Amino acid sequence: MSSAKKKLERSEVWLHVVSPEYLGGKTVGNVLVYSDEEPTGGEVNVLQSDLTEDPAHAYTKIKLKVSDVSGDRANTQYVGHEVSRDYVRSVLRKGSSKIEPIVDVITKDGYKFRVRVTMISRNKVSTRKKTFLSNQLAQMMAEKCSAYKLPQLVQEIVSGKTESDIFNFAKKHMRVKYAGVTKMKLLSSPGEKPKELAKEVA
Numbered sequence: 001m002s003s004a005k006k007k008l009e010r011s012e013v014w015l016h017v018v019s020p021e022y023l024g025g026k027t028v029g030n031v032l033v034y035s036d037e038e039p040t041g042g043e044v045n046v047l048q049s050d051l052t053e054d055p056a057h058a059y060t061k062i063k064l065k066v067s068d069v070s071g072d073r074a075n076t077q078y079v080g081h082e083v084s085r086d087y088v089r090s091v092l093r094k095g096s097s098k099i100e101p102i103v104d105v106i107t108k109d110g111y112k113f114r115v116r117v118t119m120i121s122r123n124k125v126s127t128r129k130k131t132f133l134s135n136q137l138a139q140m141m142a143e144k145c146s147a148y149k150l151p152q153l154v155q156e157i158v159s160g161k162t163e164s165d166i167f168n169f170a171k172k173h174m175r176v177k178y179a180g181v182t183k184m185k186l187l188s189s190p191g192e193k194p195k196e197l198a199k200e201v202a
Helices: 003-009 048-052 085-091 127-147 150-158 161-170
Strands: 012-018 027-034 043-047 060-070 073-083 102-106 112-121 176-188
Touching (some): 027 043, 043 048, 048 060, 048 150, 073 085, 073 150, 085 112, 085 176, 102 127, 112 127, 127 150, 150 161, 161 176
Parallel strands (some): 012 073
Antiparallel strands (some): 012 027, 043 060, 060 073, 073 176, 102 112
């Protein structure tokens, strides 16, 4: 079949990209695909504020992946998020300390993520205390993630509950200016082989 004929047989299709139900099931954008293309697997970024309608969440970017298509609807799944580095830098001031452990976690239903937790103090923290808090945070996140299935975990993070838990833990040991999960990245879904990544959240 000639390439010209193939082009004629291809048609453009607009799909409405919809967030998963545990993130409100909202239309977050549109994507143009061709009728002979497989749209699943494509990724789209959306501001958390577009999902929560809270301007305070405008510095967090949610990453969604198209999981399946139904009619003109592209359903998605959460595969990660990141808090703007500029925002984190704006919180970090001279005389404060940043504690930022990175840990691999597995949810109750088998999703493996790499998580970066960030805590910023209002005053200097000793190296010994940084190490202690880093280890405690890594353990806390591993336990929390293993107790929840993916939808529940995402809701905990997006609602601010996880951030509140981290803050309440941290304030027992230092004067806290900021605490939260600043990045999550999906490494593998149940049954998949985890991706080989350097020990950092790129």
